[in-house]
Amino acid sequence: MPSSVIRKYFYKPELQILTIVYVSGAVYDYLDVPQEVFDDFRAAFSKGTYLNKNIKPNFRYEKKD
DSSP, X not given: OOOSSEEEEEEETTTTEEXXXXXXXXXXXXXXXXXXXXXXXXXXXXXXXXXXXXXXXXSOEEEOO
C-alpha cells in the first residue's frame, strides 16, 4: 500500500472506526465508516484520493493526540 499521504491504517469493524496514520505523523479516527466503505478504500488504487473524495467529506472524524 504505498501512499505519499497515508503511512498506515486500521479498521475496527465492531465500532466502524477507520484510523488513518498520515505520513506527517498525524492520526485521525473516522467515525461510523461502514464495512463496505472500508472495503472500497482498501481496494482503491489511490488510498489518498479515495479518502479525500469519499471519506473526509462524509464522515465525522477526531484527531488523536
